[in-house]
Amino acid sequence: MKDLLLMRAAAIEKLEAFAPRMGRRYASGRNYDHGPGRHNAVSVLSPYVRRRIVTEEELVRAAVSHHGPDGAEKFIQEVVWRGYFKGWLERRPGIWTGYRNGVVADRAALEADRRLCKRVAAAEDGATGLDCFDAWVQELVETGYLHNHARMWFASIWIFTLGLPWRLGADFFLRHLLDGDPASNTLGWRWVAGLHTRGKAYEAKAWNIAKFTNQRFTPRDTDLADDIEPLQATEPEGLPPVSPLRDVHAPEPGVPTALLITEEDCCLDAFNPADLDLCATATLAASRLRSDLPTATGVERFETEALADAAARLDLTAETLSAGKPSDLAAWAQRQGARQIATAYIPQGPLRDWFDQAELTLQAAGIALTEWRRPWDELIWRHASAGFFKVKKQIPDILDRMEIA
DSSP states (O other), X not given: OGGGTTHHHHHHHHHHHHGGGSSHHHHHHTTOOOOTTOOTTSOOOHHHHHTTSSOHHHHHHHHHHHHHHHHTHHHHHHHHHHHHHHHHHHHOHHHHHHHHHHHHHHHHHHHHOHHHHHHHHHHHTTOSSOHHHHHHHHHHHHXXXXXXXXXXXXXXXXXXXXOOOHHHHHHHHHHHXXXXXXXXXXXXXXXXHTTTTTTOOOOOOHHHHHHHTTTSOOOOGGGSOOSOOOSGGGSTTOOOOOOOOOOOOOOOTTSOEEEEEOTXXXXXXXXXXXXXXXXXXXXXXXXXXXXXXXXXXXXXXXXXXXXXXXXXXXXXXXXXXXXXXXXXXXXXXXXXXXXXXXXXXXXXXXXXXXXXXXXXXXXXXXXXXXXXXXXXXXXXXXXXTSOHHHHHTTHHHHHHHTTOO
């Protein structure tokens, strides 16, 4: 048991080490990509935060504790931006559905276009001949990480310089990023493409890459596309209307309960699951659902360790499940004698798609699927209906309501 209690401990250690740099140093240095193993201007905590091994609230509390809300303003905004993206996708779930369907269509187009297929393969192999892009491919594949600025340059080059389908680029990221998050990844690529903020695409510029890589890369202006046009023509109907947040049904006490731990939240101790009538506990490995192509080994390994760590911290013996046939979940819960499954909130993404199918057989078996949703999410997501500015204005109130001072 003791050996498993390592992942959160490592994350907290990284958090405490970076906290003194969450103020001015972060604000002034966060855009610089110093290369693999040298990302010292940013926390590199995103793989842990994505799984809530450490939470956004803990990051912000540390930042405010060391620098105050004004001194840590930029760091806090970047943390809240992640919540904004997740809430935005929750309020427009059709965007996720459109992305998944679009990936399928793009894959079919590759089969009919050998030249396009070769160009995508060259990009994914880091064999384009553009030094910066090929180096980022290598870093991504080998480490499972890219600096956020590099992700923007990469996506812009993929879309506008190489002329490749943006959804295949997003899928490539999601398969390899340790912090691969359906909302941040999908909406980040859409933002670069000019689909999120309609009509405003992100253009990778040679001088910008040279400056913020400290001249590690010095592409020529002619290496990159200019006069880029947002991809609005691919979605002429515009953005779908905003939907209300999905209702959440919390687990009921006194009901035989199966506790399910997923990578969407590995800090279930915050919800006091021991107060429930637990008849079984399981972890659910689901990173393979990210794509119809194989997910990187490093991603699956990180998920496995995170889930084991989460169960160990609860001091519970957990069965290991894998997201195979959705109907298997109901069969497992029935074998345990459970009348409800309790888990942390499952937001829009491949696991939500899987649960939507699983819930049909759960309902038929008389088993309720119940979820906990964090107050942090509730406070941010209610404002995530338009641009980030609407959420940004609410940050002081969010901190106040979370009693972060």
